[in-house]
């Protein structure tokens with residue numbers, strides 16, 4: 001780690017000798033008595049990558065226009081070669097847009113040449129290194145969390161299956177004179193085992209998606225059937241809250257190549273949320289439309305809607321809108337989005353607070 005008293009090991013990738021000299025001088029002046037930066041220099045991309053392989057480097061000061069690489073590709077090449085090294089892009093006024101894009105894609109900062117002095121470059125490099133370090137720590141924590149959830153879920157699966165099987169036997173052989181409170185208690189244990197099973201399945205599916213281990217089993221199916229099946233499965237719950245599920249399927253089949261089970265899971269989640277967050281005695285509308293190159297399935301509810309600031313965040317793992325009630329893990333939409341994206345499709349929400357939400361799934365279809 002680089003404290004203020006440890007020199008930064010920086011690599012300047014810059015082909016303009018004048019600019020390179022200027023930056024070196026500015027950094028030397030800014031460093032004061034002690035050398036703040038050990039600066040290596042490469043005047044083309046290939047040499048820069050070689051230097052990154054051979055020398056420990058904290059930060060790269062990168063000009064995007066080099067004799068052997070231009071524009072955004074220059075950043076991509078450096079980032080792919082050394083993903084853990086911080087990059088500060090040096091841009092001219094004319095390629096500032098590219099520099100901004102580089103920051104969006106993982107560069108830590110950008111500086112416009114001619115508009116910065118040595119102090120500003122030094123600060124930017126220190127900040128970039130620190131940010132890179134924090135991001136690496138965050139990624140590591142996320143990885144540990146995923147591994148933890150995955151292994152705990154695996155370990156929980158067997159005992160929960162055993163509880164579920166045992167309670168099934170007890171329920172099937174319940175003596176007729178069993179007191180009703182005891183019957184209810186056993187019913188609750190059965191329901192709790194079901195909830196735990198689906199939570200474990202969600203955690204495992206999330207872990208599989210994160211590590212790219214989900215394989216789709218595609219076949220050509222009529223989406224009207226997939227939707228109808230998901231609707232039938234949730235009907236008892238919807239009925240229990242006095243809600244109505246309306247689905248008017250188109251007259252013509254809507255054929256698409258999908259993993260019917262996985263898409264069913266996506267729809268169950270959307271319908272489950274519409275039921276959970278929708279109004280009591282309200283209406284849930286489902287529609288499917290075929291467009292030129294995609295099919296679009298929508299699920300609309302008349303619930304509280306989602307605040308604009310949260311509309312993207314609800315697709316993040318574990319995110320729940322404040323005040324959403326106690327039942328839920330915040331995993332359903334993250335899994336749904338992961339599964340839709342595996343189909344090369346998109347899942348998004350359109351919502352007006354107070355007026356309900358529409359979740360849309362768009363899936364590409366063969367022309």
Ligand code: ADP
Pocket residue numbers: 269273274277278301303304305306314319320321322324327328329330331332333334357
């Ligand atoms: P869960 O429902 O288990 O919390 P999800 O990932 O399915 O997890 O949803 C994430 C959050 O998005 C929910 O906690 C809720 O705050 C919000 N949300 C999802 N669907 C709806 C909906 N139809 N109406 C209002 N809020 C919703």
